[in-house]
Amino acid sequence: MGCYLQMNGFDTEIFGMHSLPGGLCTAWKRQGYTFDGCIHWLMGSGPATNLHRMWRELHAVQGRRFVEWDEYLRARTSGGQTLTIYTDPDRLEQEMLRLAPEDGKLIRRFCQAIRSLSAADLPVATEKMGLFERLGYILPWIRLAPLLKTWSCMNVQTFCSRLKSRALAEALGALYGGEGSMPDFPVSGLIMMLGFMHKSCCGYPIGGSLEFARAIERRYRELGGRLRYNARVERILVEEDQAVGLVCAGQEHRAEEVISCADGHATLFDMLGGRYLSPAQRTAYEAGTCMISRWARCSRWKNRSCWRTGRSRSGAWACACSASTRPWRRKARPRRS
Numbered sequence: 093m094g095c096y097l098q099m100n101g102f103d104t105e106i107f108g109m110h111s112l113p114g115g116l117c118t119a120w121k122r123q124g125y126t127f128d129g130c131i132h133w134l135m136g137s138g139p140a141t142n143l144h145r146m147w148r149e150l151h152a153v154q155g156r157r158f159v160e161w162d163e164y165l166r167a168r169t170s171g172g173q174t175l176t177i178y179t180d181p182d183r184l185e186q187e188m189l190r191l192a193p194e195d196g197k198l199i200r201r202f203c204q205a206i207r208s209l210s211a212a213d214l215p216v217a218t219e220k221m222g223l224f225e226r227l228g229y230i231l232p233w234i235r236l237a238p239l240l241k242t243w244s245c246m247n248v249q250t251f252c253s254r255l256k257s258r259a260l261a262e263a264l265g266a267l268y269g270g271e272g273s274m275p276d277f278p279v280s281g282l283i284m285m286l287g288f289m290h291k292s293c294c295g296y297p298i299g300g301s302l303e304f305a306r307a308i309e310r311r312y313r314e315l316g317g318r319l320r321y322n323a324r325v326e327r328i329l330v331e332e333d334q335a336v337g338l339v340c341a342g343q344e345h346r347a348e349e350v351i352s353c354a355d356g357h358a359t360l361f362d363m364l365g366g367r368y369l370s371p372a373q374r375t376a377y378e379a380g381t382c383m384i385s386r387w388a389r390c391s392r393w394k395n396r397s398c399w400r401t402g403r404s405r406s407g408a409w410a411c412a413c414s415a416s417t418r419p420w421r422r423k424a425r426p427r428r429s
């Protein structure tokens with residue numbers, strides 16, 4: 093965000109709570125070991141997708157090698173069977189059928205969806221595209237809409253429950269959707285990830301997460317951005333429902349635009365004191381639904397029957413993406429000289 097604002101003529105300063113860049117995209121050392129819990133699949137790692145252009149503009153991929161997965165994961169069931177998640181949908185289909193021939197129909201549909209989605213690309217910065225370029229990106233997605241709708245409305249846990257083979261369900265649940273991991277992860281997310289892996293655009297960056305974040309930090313500084321670490325924002329200053337600055341270490345800092353890139357809870361509850369929460373957001377946060385997918389779990393869909401399959405364990409129907417909270421979203425203005 094900071095890099096793109098600088099590129100577009102804004103004079104920016106970032107206040108970060110930690111002493112390092114990256115937020116969740118981080119790693120740390122203990123007793124000679126490096127713990128890197130974050131990036132193991134970076135969408136846009138390879139040049140066959142638009143997102144790669146964005147990482148290039150951020151100087152995050154130049155000179156960096158990526159491990160593109162042929163085999164993403166191997167799960168072993170309690171019965172001693174093995175499932176290998178190949179990123180080639182043909183191999184994956186064979187592998188799943190080997191373990192669960194009785195689930196042939198569902199397996200073929202799933203692998204076909206990976207093939208179809210891997211052929212489409214995600215548009216970046218559509219507002220900068222001409223009409224024909226925009227149509228070139230949008231039309232394939234319109235064609236894929238029924239497929240997306242089907243798989244977005246189902247989480248991995250539900251998908252597993254529809255499988256006749258308990259071995260395949262157990263193995264897939266270990267990938268995403270197990271009770272201890274992300275039971276609400278939509279199948280479309282899994283399909284999209286495997287689709288990007290299939291075209292070698294979803295790899296692991298050699299050097300790890302913190303190095304990746306540091307590259308973007310360098311780019312930001314080169315672009316003239318200013319960074320403060322160990323600077324926790326206590327509150328966003330609001331006047332007449334407009335964000336006009338922030339308070340850090342008891343000091344006011346005024347700005348023409350204020351953009352929070354902190355997590356939603358810190359922004360909405362702490363920095364804004366809960367004053368700009370929509371009922372849907374409040375319900376989502378209070379119910380503790382944290383795996384929120386913009387396309388699968390939006391409260392705008394709450395009356396649709398397909399929502400039943402996506403219902404969370406807590407039973408909450410709401411999500412944070414249908415936000416109408418926008419005190420800081422003023423129209424962008426170029427820097428004044």
Ligand SMILES: Cc1cc2nc3c(=O)[nH]c(=O)nc-3n(C[C@H](O)[C@H](O)[C@H](O)COP(=O)(O)OP(=O)(O)OC[C@H]3O[C@@H](n4cnc5c(N)ncnc54)[C@H](O)[C@@H]3O)c2cc1C
Nearest residue numbers: 107108109110115116117129130131132133324325354358
């Ligand atoms: C275990 C794990 C594995 C992951 N694996 C992948 C992966 O393989 N591929 C992938 O693409 N993504 C992965 N992710 C997700 C990815 O890390 C996040 O999507 C990404 O880091 C989100 O970035 P962000 O800047 O929006 O938010 P965050 O990373 O949450 O950054 C928010 C920042 O705001 C700061 N902040 C918070 N409150 C304040 C405050 N009051 N004042 C000042 N600063 C504040 C925080 O210190 C932090 O630096 C993974 C995440 C985790 C946890």
